[in-house]
Amino acid sequence: MWIDISQKMYPGMPVWPGDKNFEYKAAMKISEGDSVNTGIISMSSHTGTHVDAPYHYDKNGKTIEDINVNDLCGAAEVVELTGVSKITKELVQDILPLKTSIVLFKTTEKEHNYDSYPAFDAEAVQLLADKGVSVIGTDGPSIDPLTSTALPAHKACRDRNIFIIEGLRLHVSPGFYELMAVPLALAEADGCPVRAVLRAWGE
Numbered sequence: 056m057w058i059d060i061s062q063k064m065y066p067g068m069p070v071w072p073g074d075k076n077f078e079y080k081a082a083m084k085i086s087e088g089d090s091v092n093t094g095i096i097s098m099s100s101h102t103g104t105h106v107d108a109p110y111h112y113d114k115n116g117k118t119i120e121d122i123n124v125n126d127l128c129g130a131a132e133v134v135e136l137t138g139v140s141k142i143t144k145e146l147v148q149d150i151l152p153l154k155t156s157i158v159l160f161k162t163t164e165k166e167h168n169y170d171s172y173p174a175f176d177a178e179a180v181q182l183l184a185d186k187g188v189s190v191i192g193t194d195g196p197s198i199d200p201l202t203s204t205a206l207p208a209h210k211a212c213r214d215r216n217i218f219i220i221e222g223l224r225l226h227v228s229p230g231f232y233e234l235m236a237v238p239l240a241l242a243e244a245d246g247c248p249v250r251a252v253l254r255a256w257g258e
């Protein structure tokens with residue numbers, strides 16, 4: 056049984072401050088004589104639950120369509136670190152040893168807002184990389200602070216080839232799962248929303 060760990064996307068949903076708001080507009084309407092209903096979606100590539108392409112933080116980085124789908128699927132551990140103000144190297148040391156290359160950080164039981172979420176220290180990212188982690192997921196909207204322009208955690212992910220999933224809705228118990236979080240193959244995109252799902256290990 057797959058568990059949805061994605062945010063619902065709707066007009067008026069929270070978005071990154073200053074970013075384009077999510078819009079879904081009807082283009083064709085049966086009620087107006089069209090043969091079908093169709094819509095037009097407009098949103099930031101970082102809306103809701105999404106994958107960052109390396110190109111988001113590295114002008115020479117892979118764009119979203121070049122990420123191998125296998126890199127965003129597989130054995131994952133959900134780790135609960137609620138009540139912390141940031142994810143430090145010491146907190147990562149406390150969750151060792153890791154058994155999976157995908158680690159999803161659950162830092163709140165509620166919905167995240169954009170002005171209070173734990174960012175990751177670069178040293179925490181480097182230690183995760185040292186332990187073989189290739190995907191970091193978080194229920195926060197970013198792995199760096201809201202006002203950061205240096206983006207140390209993103210740059211550490213660039214340097215250690217770690218992919219990033221942000222805006223997860225991890226209302227699940229900590230433990231081991233199988234993850235699927237595959238973006239659309241959007242050419243030249245810096246990121247893309249995903250419908251991330253988990254299946255309890257062995258189900």
Ligand SMILES: Nc1ccccc1C(=O)C[C@H](N)C(=O)O
Binds near residue numbers: 071099107111197198
């Ligand atoms: N929309 C933005 C515009 C400018 C800077 C950051 C964002 C973000 O959404 C943060 C992003 N999710 C990140 O990968 O950290």
Ligand SMILES: [Zn+2]
Binds near residue numbers: 101106221
């Ligand atoms: Zn992002």
Ligand SMILES: [Zn+2]
Binds near residue numbers: 196
């Ligand atoms: Zn990011």
